[in-house]
Amino acid sequence: MFRDRVRAFLGEHLPADWTGIGALLPAAQDQFREEWRALMHSNGLLALTWPTQYGGAGLGPLEQLIVAEECTAVGVPQGGLNDNFGIQMLGSTLLRWGTEEQCRHYLPRILAGDDVWCQGFSEPDAGSDLAGLRTRAVASDDHWTINGQKIWTSYGHLATHIFVLSRTDPSAGKHSGISLLLCELDQPGIEVRPLKTLTGEEEFNEVFFTDARCPLDAVVGPVNGGWAVAMDLLGYERGEAVATLGTRFRRDFDRLHDLAAERGQLADPVLAERLAYSLQRVEELRCLGRQAVDGWLGGRDIGAESSLHKLFWSEWLQMTTELAMDILGSAATTASGTGLQGVSFPAAEAGSANTPSVWADYFLRARAATIYAGSSEIQRNIIGERLLGLPKEPR
Numbered sequence: 340m341f342r343d344r345v346r347a348f349l350g351e352h353l354p355a356d357w358t359g360i361g362a363l364l365p366a367a368q369d370q371f372r373e374e375w376r377a378l379m380h381s382n383g384l385l386a387l388t389w390p391t392q393y394g395g396a397g398l399g400p401l402e403q404l405i406v407a408e409e410c411t412a413v414g415v416p417q418g419g420l421n422d423n424f425g426i427q428m429l430g431s432t433l434l435r436w437g438t439e440e441q442c443r444h445y446l447p448r449i450l451a452g453d454d455v456w457c458q459g460f461s462e463p464d465a466g467s468d469l470a471g472l473r474t475r476a477v478a479s480d481d482h483w484t485i486n487g488q489k490i491w492t493s494y495g496h497l498a499t500h501i502f503v504l505s506r507t508d509p510s511a512g513k514h515s516g517i518s519l520l521l522c523e524l525d526q527p528g529i530e531v532r533p534l535k536t537l538t539g540e541e542e543f544n545e546v547f548f549t550d551a552r553c554p555l556d557a558v559v560g561p562v563n564g565g566w567a568v569a570m571d572l573l574g575y576e577r578g579e580a581v582a583t584l585g586t587r588f589r590r591d592f593d594r595l596h597d598l599a600a601e602r603g604q605l606a607d608p609v610l611a612e613r614l615a616y617s618l619q620r621v622e623e624l625r626c627l628g629r630q631a632v633d634g635w636l637g638g639r640d641i642g643a644e645s646s647l648h649k650l651f652w653s654e655w656l657q658m659t660t661e662l663a664m665d666i667l668g669s670a671a672t673t674a675s676g677t678g679l680q681g682v683s684f685p686a687a688e689a690g691s692a693n694t695p696s697v698w699a700d701y702f703l704r705a706r707a708a709t710i711y712a713g714s715s716e717i718q719r720n721i722i723g724e725r726l727l728g729l730p731k732e733p734r
């Protein structure tokens with residue numbers, strides 16, 4: 340059975356006393372993540388659904404889900420920090436929209452770790468209103484010339500390449516005249532400047548394009564038809580995390596419950612009630628995850644339902660980390676300043692110490708969860724308009 344194979348792999352390669360990557364010191368986490376990714380790649384566990392001719396395993400969503408579940412259960416990452424951009428988002432998009440040459444060139448390089456991708460969508464005046472983007476790309480005989488600025492580019496400082504949503508026909512309507520370009524970062528026309536987050540980490544960046552270049556054939560999908568390509572790409576953003584996030588958050592809840600118990604606070608009726616509510620909501624999240632998995636395995640596009648999930652988990656996370664701050668009281672003022680090092684998704688890594696500074700960092704990180712991947716207001720608009728059939732908001 341495939342699950343047995345994955346368990347055997349994990350058992351063979353993890354130490355007997357392994358409690359999760361969160362138990363390692365920050366530098367050791369980075370090293371582990373890199374080595375673990377290489378190991379998963381050499382064992383065919385990185386891009387399970389990609390066809391074998393591009394380096395994938397040629398398996399189905401069920402196998403992909405099993406790997407995600409088993410990795411989550413033992414607290415190991417399913418890839419590197421930028422793999423959400425390279426494998427989930429760009430890789431899946433290339434398989435749908437890319438040419439044969441693009442798939443043959445880019446996909447094996449993504450898996451081998453030769454090309455490391457980041458996402459260049461948001462701009463200072465184009466976030467929720469992404470189609471308001473102004474980064475401009477102009478075609479000449481053999482290349483595109485790109486000018487403009489992107490912002491909030493996560494892990495851009497770790498990347499070698501960026502996929503850039505650009506305006507390629509300014510005379511066309513707002514959602515037309517946009518193309519998705521594939522661009523190397525290491526060139527004179529591109530500057531990547533780090534931005535510091537609340538936790539003190541330099542996790543995202545501004546990226547400036549001044550006559551930057553990419554080849555003429557580095558467009559994914561039709562020239563000027565990039566809006567549909569971009570919407571597809573965003574649909575791949577969270578991948579199978581929908582299925583595993585409830586499990587990870589339940590582990591966070593259990594840690595918080597232990598913390599409250601250690602501090603003798605379970606007898607406080609107000610805190611106990613808030614803990615109970617958090618537990619109820621995280622169990623609901625797990626049910627939503629199961630529902631998404633059923634849809635996914637049944638080949639159903641969960642579409643706008645993913646907004647329900649995003650809204651649910653991001654608000655649960657903020658509610659529960661706020662509760663942690665109240666449980667910790669003044670001890671919560673001790674954020675480490677090192678962040679939850681390298682956490683690629685908003686759940687404390689398995690094995691993280693149950694200390695005030697870890698929770699304080701977690702609380703700070705959770706602030707961003709209702710902004711990225713579509714803010715809560717935008718998710719509510721989608722739920723209202725597409726799931727409930729309410730009138731569209733004025734545009």
Ligand SMILES: Cc1cc2nc3c(=O)[nH]c(=O)nc-3n(C[C@H](O)[C@H](O)[C@H](O)COP(=O)(O)OP(=O)(O)OC[C@H]3O[C@@H](n4cnc5c(N)ncnc54)[C@H](O)[C@@H]3O)c2cc1C
Nearest residue numbers: 458459460461466467468491492493707710711712714716
């Ligand atoms: C941690 C983090 C990582 C990120 N990583 C990346 C990345 O790698 N690549 C990338 O391209 N982008 C990235 N982003 C950017 C992210 O996609 C945007 O922040 C997000 O789309 C919101 O856009 P904005 O920040 O411009 O806010 P705005 O769109 O300006 O929104 C401001 C406020 O107005 C509200 N609002 C806006 N429009 C409406 C509306 N129609 N109805 C009701 N309320 C509305 C919003 O909900 C929000 O509260 C990241 C952001 C964060 C926080």
